[in-house]
Amino acid sequence: MVKTNKSFSPAPSLLVVEAVINALKEDLGLAGDITTNGIFNDEQIGTATLRAREQGILAGSQFVEATFLELNPNSKLNWQKHDGDELAPKDIIATIKAPVKTLLTGERVALNFLGHLTGVASLTNQYVRKINHTKAKIVDTRKTTPGLRFAEKYAVRAGGGENHRFRLDDAILIKDNHIAFAGSINNAIEKIKEANGHMVKIEVEVDTIDQLKDCLSHKIDVVLLDNMAPALLKEAVELIDGKFTSEASGGVNLDTVKDIAETGVDIISVGALTHSATCLDLGLDIDITG
Amino acid sequence: MVKTNKSFSPAPSLLVVEAVINALKEDLGLAGDITTNGIFNDEQIGTATLRAREQGILAGSQFVEATFLELNPNSKLNWQKHDGDELAPKDIIATIKAPVKTLLTGERVALNFLGHLTGVASLTNQYVRKINHTKAKIVDTRKTTPGLRFAEKYAVRAGGGENHRFRLDDAILIKDNHIAFAGSINNAIEKIKEANGHMVKIEVEVDTIDQLKDCLSHKIDVVLLDNMAPALLKEAVELIDGKFTSEASGGVNLDTVKDIAETGVDIISVGALTHSATCLDLGLDIDITG
Amino acid sequence: MVKTNKSFSPAPSLLVVEAVINALKEDLGLAGDITTNGIFNDEQIGTATLRAREQGILAGSQFVEATFLELNPNSKLNWQKHDGDELAPKDIIATIKAPVKTLLTGERVALNFLGHLTGVASLTNQYVRKINHTKAKIVDTRKTTPGLRFAEKYAVRAGGGENHRFRLDDAILIKDNHIAFAGSINNAIEKIKEANGHMVKIEVEVDTIDQLKDCLSHKIDVVLLDNMAPALLKEAVELIDGKFTSEASGGVNLDTVKDIAETGVDIISVGALTHSATCLDLGLDIDITG
Amino acid sequence: MVKTNKSFSPAPSLLVVEAVINALKEDLGLAGDITTNGIFNDEQIGTATLRAREQGILAGSQFVEATFLELNPNSKLNWQKHDGDELAPKDIIATIKAPVKTLLTGERVALNFLGHLTGVASLTNQYVRKINHTKAKIVDTRKTTPGLRFAEKYAVRAGGGENHRFRLDDAILIKDNHIAFAGSINNAIEKIKEANGHMVKIEVEVDTIDQLKDCLSHKIDVVLLDNMAPALLKEAVELIDGKFTSEASGGVNLDTVKDIAETGVDIISVGALTHSATCLDLGLDIDITG
């Protein structure tokens, strides 16, 4: 059984609509789909059937909705799968009834969003399935595609993962350079607490057990255990002993994630979810006769 | 020797700057890098060294420039590799001298662009190398990441590939639905020519040799041979006999591309260049002492 | 009989709506139509009748629609003429039923768009009528009003003309400076082909028969015969002999276009269509009693 | 001697830069000037000489500056004519030194702005010269090209004209519909004064001497005498007797403006200044050798 968290927050619809309008403008240029416009009339209604061609987890249906509705507000979309649902090859995801011109003009933009976001959700879910038997959670990073962070982080949620911080301003992540300049972990944390409000969590990145020990006496929320092998991670988790949330990062892939999760770590952050997901193969078959 | 076309057009710098500003706003939120701001002062100058950690082809240096210059116009970037250059692990790509605050605040945005675009260029170049011994060229598609088409198509050029059409309005691609509605290939081409100017090329997509034969008597520019096995492609190329540009698409991957190219086809279009490239691994080491 | 191509592509509606919103904001300022707001109440419904006061070809009805619908989504527009239709003085083009406030507030923006675009379509059509008996086609240039290229090129289509390239990136036009720097026409074409994809047409501009002869052995798509008198044009067309599309430009006006077309040239490009069309006179009579 | 008001306000430079950036994006598309990029290198410096090919009044030099500086901040522009100056054919307006790529890429956008705005200034000045011997002033209307009102109203100022209201919110213009709904001129003015501040001028449009007489007892600022023949205008001006500013509109062209001005009217408003100015012919000769 796939552990898919179906109560994930939607992406804000204002952002979805804005992204879709920009993508349509990018694809339509100054004259639109000149092939389709030269051949079809406005009256011809068609039906498009959106199908999966690979296994995965659906994400991005709001973007498909917005694409066809921006082109023609009378488009009718009928969804048979919803974001977060498992897809098998040949599964019908949705049917869309609209003028053929609308269907052909919007096809590529709709598939570009859906293929990319379903790719992110599907890869996320592969990680989630590997660690289903542990208490660990898969989270993303800020290694997102510029302009699409809100969408990719949503796709991670749809795939059963959770989100690390959204931006630089909503949580603290103290790294080696910060500690070096502050002089000590202690100084760094004090300066951070003095400069920031009480609603941001504080995470400190450590590479070694010694650095971790330096953290133990401080009131922080999360420790990022960077690039530690499972044995070392296990030792770290034991040392932490529930005092902080423990997060592992670095060297995480589909082969290593199970061993990492079994160390007892709370959180595993994976840059690949967003920077290296590939497009899920989808098909849109258009019946131009109604 | 890699065949890399070093005379590729740059991405328009207005678009680069706009994309970078949007990415910075996406990452900085309302208060910026609150970790770094809480610890560093404005005077501390540092040097960042950007290195490759994998083999590939560089693309996106303009985006890195723009990131640091938007944050601080006095940032100094010194490039040792240029877009289109081959990268080997540990190669130094550039050094950047700027306040440490600037370096830390811009790091993620700069790497998100550079990693993604270098990934696209590198994957493109892997295809190019496979078919170096033939006359075929690798081209991209409209299967790009929404909002980043200009950047990804630039990365394809940097990787030694060429670009298919940029948008729906700058070339004609007649597909099965268009032909069906028009009644025949002949009708479709006539309607298209009547409705469009003389500066757009006309491409017709065919799946079979019979469809190809229907095209032979028409004045078109390119035939898209979709999802044909190499033997069939070869037959098609011979039938075309230089009358049109021949383009193969569908089922192209790093394993099949060589056989496809050796059929004598002129152009091979590959959606994966942009929809399924993964991020190239890069490192930015920051020396906070100057 | 006017040769008007009624199958011209519409302007992308996203661009229409965006242009209309910007024009309304430009005209309304921070408080809107303070004259009308000070006098009319919201309940008073009126009917506006849009009439031609001059002969011409209608273009821009989408902009009128968008103007009144953006101000009040319940506005009802009833079109009796459509883009591409011939207009005679006193012809009713449309009636619009909406609150009088909406009609008066939107009047100027709606007429500014419609008058300008109808002016472009009408001037285009005057050229088209002059050469109706030949095979030549009238096309526009990039000499458009900044910000309105999509709209003006649409108006050219509505007037029975066709579009030259939309932007600098969708077709090649090699001019004297390019050839001079490349060293020869041959070098220029080779460099261009190496740097660009297979979907862009290549046009070369020549001023003399000698330059034209240099082109004859090259695989290009279009030759631009610049500023040639009809006799010379005729000689050029004969030399080209169907090998390329031939395009005449320079010195084209309503007096000269017939002679130019009769030389047998395929295409005549006319900057004046967009840079020197004057507004067509239109009237909007508002009946404030319902 | 031309009466040209050289103390006209400049267009706000923020608006100039924004308009230029939008125009460049419109023209460059996703890959820029692919012809020039395929042939020239970045090092080749050239000099462009901007010349008038017709007589007129210059307007729009800020837009040319912004075009080349946005493309390359090191462009050097040397102006020999300034906005408001008279141009004769062959006059050198400016020279521009920049990389040839910059010159060729920016040429069309720069000329599109300059040709259009110089056209508006030149037409305005033709009207101004006709009435130089009278006290009347030429003013524009709100019949401007959507998106370019700030630029066209600036060009009117450069041509020696003055501006009518900028938008609907900065002055009151009471027309027949307003009076009809209010019940009387008196009611209309009272409602307007109650609803609006003391810094907006109030103008009332009248078609007949009787309507004008109705205005005489009211405290308004301007009377718009619409579509009155010179004899009637003269009668109207005498009736007004300096009590209000008098403005003539309707039926104004280069043949009628002198007679209208000689009636003693203060202001003549001319829609054609902005809605029907044609582009002034300008040339940009580029020396690619430095």
Next chain:
Amino acid sequence: MVKTNKSFSPAPSLLVVEAVINALKEDLGLAGDITTNGIFNDEQIGTATLRAREQGILAGSQFVEATFLELNPNSKLNWQKHDGDELAPKDIIATIKAPVKTLLTGERVALNFLGHLTGVASLTNQYVRKINHTKAKIVDTRKTTPGLRFAEKYAVRAGGGENHRFRLDDAILIKDNHIAFAGSINNAIEKIKEANGHMVKIEVEVDTIDQLKDCLSHKIDVVLLDNMAPALLKEAVELIDGKFTSEASGGVNLDTVKDIAETGVDIISVGALTHSATCLDLGLDIDITG
């Protein structure tokens, strides 16, 4: 009885919608109301009751409408008070029926607009009530919150005040520095008239009776009597004797405004209306059960 001018112009709805969208994006970030999204489902409908908790004058209902309609176009708003209406504590202003998610997500943005604008209207009305027995009018200034000038000037109108100029370009205000550079009031006015159109009013600021006397012989529209005590104001008003509109500014507060108005001055401009109004206290009670 409160003198509230109920015929005030509405704020342009395009600007309202744009401001609301920006405010929602500012508040929702990349994932929206993660608290509400984590708990409520999409089906749960609720009713929100918007109540006054203080006395005041309502302004900004369009912003509340736009907030909930942008989040969910099916939201139903039922207004019991309208902009310009007096509010007493506990008065119900409106009820809003929508999914609870919509109500909770939009609550803060809606209240931020409504509280601020109602605050401006209420403060304006306090001034208006103090001078109800005089002919003076209360007007605002350009001392507005950046980005919200259109909204705050609307709120001033809703509160029974009127608007001074909207921007720098729609009326002339000659101050000491202008007069000093011009050499005299006379020169300043002449230069201004030469450079500007006939539709802008001219106001001159004076600090002393002597300066005022210098103005008396000029054809201007308004004199701004800056920082004059009531006795001096009275003297100034008598000197002006209806020749110009008289405007008092400086040192105006709720304690002084009555005495100022009783000097017979026409206009009293008050920066505090927009720069120092505090939020009116409002409550939104949400019944999550329907």
Next chain:
Amino acid sequence: MVKTNKSFSPAPSLLVVEAVINALKEDLGLAGDITTNGIFNDEQIGTATLRAREQGILAGSQFVEATFLELNPNSKLNWQKHDGDELAPKDIIATIKAPVKTLLTGERVALNFLGHLTGVASLTNQYVRKINHTKAKIVDTRKTTPGLRFAEKYAVRAGGGENHRFRLDDAILIKDNHIAFAGSINNAIEKIKEANGHMVKIEVEVDTIDQLKDCLSHKIDVVLLDNMAPALLKEAVELIDGKFTSEASGGVNLDTVKDIAETGVDIISVGALTHSATCLDLGLDIDITG
């Protein structure tokens, strides 16, 4: 001694520049400062002296910089006070040397930002001074002016306060409606934890001691004690006993804040900091002679 935290994060400069450009466009309209443009030439250089007229804490100097530099990049600003510094009446804050046109054109926009943000910082600091002897901290809320949240939260930091959450997506605040729908505090927290990542803090709002007791067994970060009188707050703080951060809100003003802080609460959140701060009085004296 004022406790002012001088290490507060700056506002992101991209947001500052964008806000300033929008404010300048709002104030300049289509023709700019027509009074100043009609009188001054471009050569006249002046010096402006920015002075405090009231006591307070400076905030917003970046906005003043951006205003004058956007209008003229050669403006020279010399700051004698910095954000976070105490101001006394007559203190010189900065001098600005630029063309007089630049100084007069930018004056109002610069002062509108600086007066508003200094007002927020000054009010914040009044609260901070009242509780200086306790460990409590003053924080803001989301009750900010639409469009200026980043700026107002920065001003709070400059005034010695700290920031509560920036947006709805960066921290959890569970209120009565959330608990009611979830069925219990326990259910609400569980649902929230399941749906959200580990980097967001969880705060629960309680009105009574009983509700607080329900929270004590849960792993949350902050308890919001809403509208409790000091005696009750004290009881609550004792019950919490350092288990969570305690935050008081409701009924906080300059008279009550000291008693609230002395209850031992960690955090006091004050909506008035941003929704009811009034503009601090500042003067800009311009010497037009250099």
